[in-house]
């Protein structure tokens with residue numbers, strides 16, 4: 201009799217990542233006919249970099265061909281942009297691929313993975329999938345900000361990887377360059393620090409850390425970037441990592457062949473030249489994030505400071521209830537119960553009319569006697 205194939209042990213109790221719902225699914229589910237504002241997935245309300253879009257339209261003619269498996273040109277261009285060598289660049293099917301591969305390549309079952317509580321779920325999920333020992337430090341400043349010294353204290357001689365997002369998702373809070381330098385001074389040299397700057401283009405401020413400085417000093421740090429946010433390319437999936445050659449080699453070893461598709465490679469090449477679109481995206485985000493924040497000033501909510509393209513809105517209502525009620529009105533946000541904030545939703549600014557609609561709906565719901573926590 202054939203042997204029954206069982207799911208590996210760590211995967212049996214595993215709940216996969218739940219992404220925000222696509223617009224069409226919400227339309228079907230709620231029978232909505234009007235405009236739907238998707239303010240749930242930190243996407244770019246300005247669309248896609250026009251330069252990238254043009255390059256991708258051309259590239260689509262070529263999809264009968266396999267992409268360049270080595271992603272040579274895009275890796276070379278990233279290397280030039282950051283003034284590093286080709287072998288220090290890994291290009292991926294979104295930065296989530298890098299996160300997963302880092303664990304697959306370098307963490308044995310039982311090894312330590314350290315991060316913060318309430319941070320990007322993929323860090324935790326990647327570690328759980330291989331049965332790593334996951335340690336998460338509590339947050340500070342009301343429970344919305346990384347406690348870097350506490351994260352550092354969780355590192356021991358079994359720790360292989362520390363995951364840090366800066367700014368972090370879903371709170372948008374950040375740590376400074378000074379805080380990070382102190383942290384790095386205490387982390388053992390052989391631990392791989394994965395520094396995820398998915399929202400870096402929204403906060404080019406001098407007090408933010410420079411992870412590349414530590415890389416140049418020879419530290420084992422993997423610096424992650426994505427084209428999903430400020431370049432508006434979430435749907436085509438491109439991210440990348442810069443790090444020591446042996447780490448990049450490890451990621452190359454574990455990746456799926458042809459991981460970066462041909463259209464994505466062409467789009468990312470062109471996007472890297474589109475500083476103008478990134479500038480416009482940042483300006484739009486600054487304005488509309490401030491508008492949303494201002495609109496919630498008088499409400500009974502906590503909105504932690506954010507340097508990303510979203511706000512966490514912590515309320516005294518049940519987040520799932522708020523999410524569903526907003527959805528009935530054609531506004532999609534993310535409920536954050538799964539991240540340990542049972543009363544919080546995460547919202548990213550969209551067009552001004554959508555932001556106004558969100559604010560007035562939220563006000564109405566918060567004033568309702570339903571949906572209490």
Ligand SMILES: Cc1ncc(COP(=O)(O)O)c(C=O)c1O
Pocket residue numbers: 241242293294295296297320365368369396398425426427428434437438439
């Ligand atoms: C902190 C963080 N890292 C990575 C990602 C995923 O980026 P990508 O689309 O490049 O996989 C996100 C997306 O929301 C994020 O918030």
